[in-house]
Amino acid sequence: MTTATATAPPGSGSAAGVGPLLREWRRRAGVSQLELALRADSAARHISYIETGKSRPSREMVLRLAEHLDVPVRERNALLVAAGHAPHYPESAPDSPSLAVLRGGLDRLLTGYEPYPALVVDAGYRVWAANRGVSRLLEGVAPHLLTPPLNAMRITLHPEGMAPRILNFREWRSHLLDQMRRQLALLRSAPLRELYEEVSAYPLPPGGEERAGETWPGGAPPALPMVMELDGRRLSFLSVIATFNTPVDVTVSELAMETFLPADPETADHLRSLV
Structure with missing residues (x-):
C-alpha cells in the first residue's frame, strides 16, 4: 500500500492542526481508521500517525482522505491549510x-x-x-x-x-x-x-x-x-x-x-x- 505521509517535525503546528480535523471528519462519517486506510490505499498506522500529529500528510494524501470522507470543498481547503499546504480549490466571485x-x-x-x-x-x-x-x-x-x-x-x-x-x-x-x-x-x-x-x-x-x-x-x-x-x-x-x-x-x-x-x-x- 502507498503511504503518502511524511514525518512531521516535533511540535509541528500544521500536522497537529490537521490531525484532529481529519479525526473529526472520519468520526462524522462513521469510518474506522482501518476502513479509511483501505479506501485511501494506505495503512491504519499511517492514519493514526496523521491524526495524532506524528506524521504530516502530503497534499495528495489530504485530498485523497477528504475525498473518501466526503468533506465539502471549502473544508478540504481548510484541511490543506491546516496541514501546511496551499488551498487546492479556487473560490470564484459570483460575477467572475x-x-x-x-x-x-x-x-x-x-x-x-x-x-x-x-x-x-x-x-x-x-x-x-x-x-x-x-x-x-x-x-x-x-x-x-x-x-x-x-x-x-x-x-x-x-x-x-x-x-x-x-x-x-x-x-x-x-x-x-x-x-x-x-x-x-x-x-x-x-x-x-x-x-x-x-x-x-x-x-x-x-x-x-x-x-x-x-x-x-x-x-x-x-x-x-x-x-x-x-x-x-x-x-x-x-x-x-x-x-x-x-x-x-x-x-x-x-x-x-x-x-x-x-x-x-x-x-x-x-x-x-x-x-
Whole structure:
C-alpha cells in the first residue's frame, strides 16, 4: 500500500492542526481508521500517525482522505491549510468571467422551468438568480426584505415575508431550520450560524399559533409541501434541491437550485393559466 505521509517535525503546528480535523471528519462519517486506510490505499498506522500529529500528510494524501470522507470543498481547503499546504480549490466571485457560461446555463434552466418557481442560492441562502415564478410568491413581502442581497431564509421565515401566507407554517419552518442545522454540521460557517440564530428567533406571524397543521384533501402528499395562500387560492408545492456533481470551485460547490413542483392538479392548473 502507498503511504503518502511524511514525518512531521516535533511540535509541528500544521500536522497537529490537521490531525484532529481529519479525526473529526472520519468520526462524522462513521469510518474506522482501518476502513479509511483501505479506501485511501494506505495503512491504519499511517492514519493514526496523521491524526495524532506524528506524521504530516502530503497534499495528495489530504485530498485523497477528504475525498473518501466526503468533506465539502471549502473544508478540504481548510484541511490543506491546516496541514501546511496551499488551498487546492479556487473560490470564484459570483460575477467572475470564469463563471459566465455557468450563469448563462442556470438562467436558461430557470426560465425553462416557468411558470413554476425556481431559484439558485448559495451556502448562506443568498439568492443568485430566480425566475418569474418566484416573483409571484413574493407578492406582499415587505420591501426591506427585497433589498439586495436577497436572502431566501429571511424572506420565507420573516413575519413580514412569506410566512403569513404559508398555511402550514410551523411544519415548513421546522423543515427549513432542520435543513440549516444539517448544513451547520458540515460547514464551520459563522455567517450561516448567525443567520440560523436570527431566523430561528423570528416570532410567529399573526395567526401562526393557530396554524399548527394542515389537512390534505385526497390523502397525504408524498413529501412535505409548502402550502400557500396566493391570489385567493390554496397552492401547494413540493421542493426539489439540485447541486453540482464533482465541483472543483468553492463557489460552485455551494450553489443549489431549488425548484417547486406543484403538489396537486389545482396548483399546476393555476400556474399554467398565468402563462
